[in-house]
Amino acid sequence: xxxxVGPKCRVCRREGMKLFLKGExxxxxxxxxxxxxxxxxxxxxxxxxxxxxxxxxxxxxxxxRYYGLLEKQFRNYYAKATKGSGITxxxxxxxLETRLDNxxxxxxxxSSRAQSRQLVRHGHFHVNGxxxxxxxxxxxxxxxxxxxxxxxxxSVIRDATDLTASVAPWLQADHEGLTxxxxxxxxxxxxxxPVQESLIVELYSK
Numbered sequence: 001x002x003x004x005v006g007p008k009c010r011v012c013r014r015e016g017m018k019l020f021l022k023g024e025x026x027x028x029x030x031x032x033x034x035x036x037x038x039x040x041x042x043x044x045x046x047x048x049x050x051x052x053x054x055x056x057x058x059x060x061x062x063x064x065r066y067y068g069l070l071e072k073q074f075r076n077y078y079a080k081a082t083k084g085s086g087i088t089x090x091x092x093x094x095x096l097e098t099r100l101d102n103x104x105x106x107x108x109x110x111s112s113r114a115q116s117r118q119l120v121r122h123g124h125f126h127v128n129g130x131x132x133x134x135x136x137x138x139x140x141x142x143x144x145x146x147x148x149x150x151x152x153x154x155s156v157i158r159d160a161t162d163l164t165a166s167v168a169p170w171l172q173a174d175h176e177g178l179t180x181x182x183x184x185x186x187x188x189x190x191x192x193x194p195v196q197e198s199l200i201v202e203l204y205s206k
Contacts (some may be wrong), residue, residue, distance in 0.1 A: 056203035063195045067096050068113050073136075078204050089197030090188045097168075097186045097193075100127065101135035103145060107173045107180035108164030109157050124153045139182050147178040154178070168192075 064074045081091035096102065101117040104125060110116035116135075119125065123133045126146050139145065147157055161175040170186040173179075 053203075056199045059195050059197075059199040060203050063096070063193065063197070063200060066193060066195070067099070067102060068117060069096075075204075078200070089201045092200065093188065093191050093193055093195075093197055094186055095138070097191055098139050098182070099135065100125070100132060100137040100139055100145070103139050103171065103180070103182065106168045106171055107145065108161045108167055108175060109145075109147070109173075109178065109180070111160045111163055115156075115160070119153055119157070122153070124148050124151045124157070141182050141184050143182045145180040145182070 060074070064071065067074075069077070077095050078088075078092055081088050081095055084091045097106070101113060101120050104110050104120060105113045105116040109125075110119055120135045120137075121133055123131050124147060125132065126148055127137065127139060128144055129146075131148060147154065151157070157178060158175075161178075164173075164175070167173045167180075168186065169190050170182070170184050172181045172183055
């Protein structure tokens with residue numbers, strides 16, 4: 001399965017904010033944004049003309065990198081969001097938030113989405129008692145996410161829960177028993193993704 005294997009700190013610097021792509025490192029003074037808050041590259045400190053298209057593109061790239069998706073995957077999610085009822089931008093974020101790899105991260109069972117994706121791919125989590133190793137698997141309200149019995153990654157998962165300050169309000173987590181539940185579909189006010197989804201809709205609507 002294709003994925004972005006480039007330098008993560010460089011991505012955060014390009015977007016000008018912490019996207020928390022490297023887990024615990026992002027919480028320390030080693031974070032690249034703390035040391036070099038300007039974009040990478042030879043012209044990183046130069047002035048860039050901010051056009052309307054550039055603002056829309058940056059929001060799309062930020063969202064795509066935040067959730068660890070490739071361009072084709074992201075575009076397919078947008079196409080799916082346009083077919084649903086309601087506001088397209090909110091539909092898009094709701095679809096992205098309910099991916100299994102993101103839910104595992106939001107529950108605090110992984111220190112980053114990259115680690116969450118790897119744990120899911122290696123079969124360390126069950127959904128409603130069944131092993132699921134597809135990171136893009138979409139969870140639904142009342143679904144139960146649990147660590148696979150006898151998982152060799154239990155110590156890694158417990159270490160990640162120690163870094164978790166809070167759990168998304170649309171989820172319920174038991175860090176002692178390493179189980180989680182999807183309480184409902186997430187509403188826009190409950191999604192802290194640092195993007196303006198309206199700009200993404202404008203970009204794809206052209």
